[in-house]
Amino acid sequence: MAGSNVEQSEYNNTEYQRAYRHENSDKINEYRRKWLAEKGYPYRESGKEYERLHPTKAKARIILHNAVKEGIIKKPENCEECGKEGEVIGFRYDDNEPLDVLWVCRRCFYYKNKAKQEEVNEQRRYVG
Ligand SMILES: [Zn+2]
Numbered sequence: 001m002a003g004s005n006v007e008q009s010e011y012n013n014t015e016y017q018r019a020y021r022h023e024n025s026d027k028i029n030e031y032r033r034k035w036l037a038e039k040g041y042p043y044r045e046s047g048k049e050y051e052r053l054h055p056t057k058a059k060a061r062i063i064l065h066n067a068v069k070e071g072i073i074k075k076p077e078n079c080e081e082c083g084k085e086g087e088v089i090g091f092r093y094d095d096n097e098p099l100d101v102l103w104v105c106r107r108c109f110y111y112k113n114k115a116k117q118e119e120v121n122e123q124r125r126y127v128g
Contacts, residue, residue: 060098064090067099079105081112 090101
């Protein structure tokens with residue numbers, strides 16, 4: 001049937017475009033990461049990219065998410081660092097200990113993360 005041929009080629013075209021976009025998105029991500037690193041901005045990957053780059057971290061996040069959902073871990077309503085009320089995010093010192101978290105507000109999370117990163121950089125400097 002002529003109709004099915006058209007459908008077939010449209011399908012292939014979509015697949016091709018999807019593949020192309022996917023390839024390109026990697027390039028865009030790469031470019032964006034470099035640009036942000038040069039400017040000293042923190043880089044936030046998209047969900048899939050994040051999982052690929054940080055498998056332990058992504059896994060820890062899922063484990064924690066499930067633990068909260070099942071009520072194993074209770075999310076407080078106040079930041080455990082500064083006491084501010086509102087939305088809190090789990091901050092992990094060690095991604096191998098997914099349930100060992102400190103619940104902090106976005107602001108504290110940012111500073112804690114920065115301090116942790118500096119600590120890691122410091123250790124790297126000593127090693128290499
Ligand atoms: Zn706080």
